Amino acid sequence: MTARTPVSLRPLGADDVIAVQAVYEATPGYFELMTGAPAPAYEAQREFDNLARQPGRLWLGLFVPDEAGLPDLIGLLDLRLGFPEPQIVTLGLLLVCEARQRQGFGSQAYRLIEGWLRQQGFSAVELHVAGQAFGVQQFWRRLGFEFTGQQRRVALGRKSVRLLALSKSLAPMRGS
Numbered sequence: 001m002t003a004r005t006p007v008s009l010r011p012l013g014a015d016d017v018i019a020v021q022a023v024y025e026a027t028p029g030y031f032e033l034m035t036g037a038p039a040p041a042y043e044a045q046r047e048f049d050n051l052a053r054q055p056g057r058l059w060l061g062l063f064v065p066d067e068a069g070l071p072d073l074i075g076l077l078d079l080r081l082g083f084p085e086p087q088i089v090t091l092g093l094l095l096v097c098e099a100r101q102r103q104g105f106g107s108q109a110y111r112l113i114e115g116w117l118r119q120q121g122f123s124a125v126e127l128h129v130a131g132q133a134f135g136v137q138q139f140w141r142r143l144g145f146e147f148t149g150q151q152r153r154v155a156l157g158r159k160s161v162r163l164l165a166l167s168k169s170l171a172p173m174r175g176s
């Protein structure tokens with residue numbers, strides 16, 4: 001399904017932490033899959049505090065207009081520019097509130113950021129997905145990502161999760 005409502009992206013800051021926590025709480029399936037528990041009440045603040053310690057890391061909010069036409073935060077993109085190498089971007093998270101999933105908002109947001117990353121001269125985007133998250137893997141493959149063959153196991157909360165690496169080249173498109 002394609003989103004008819006346009007998504008806009010904007011950087012998030014300290015004033016947005018409470019709204020990001022609401023997004024985390026509106027995506028219990030993600031946190032259950034990854035950690036075996038709901039998002040802790042302090043998770044957004046903890047992640048925001050980590051932003052300052054990681055050069056090039058930023059949060060972008062996914063906004064759609066609400067009934068009054070005002071921007072409504074429905075998701076989050078967590079990026080780290082120039083990591084692990086200067087021309088690479090690591091996408092740490094693309095999260096959309098469960099009630100707004102499967103409506104094309106995540107795809108639309110990724111395409112927006114990919115265009116911007118190309119303009120900035122980045123050569124590739126890398127990300128990791130949980131081995132058991134088959135739908136998430138399909139989502140990224142539909143957007144042109146390919147498995148690299150690399151994987152790692154990490155402890156997250158009460159769980160140990162196998163993360164599979166995916167990558168997409170941002171080589172200039174034909175005619176560009």
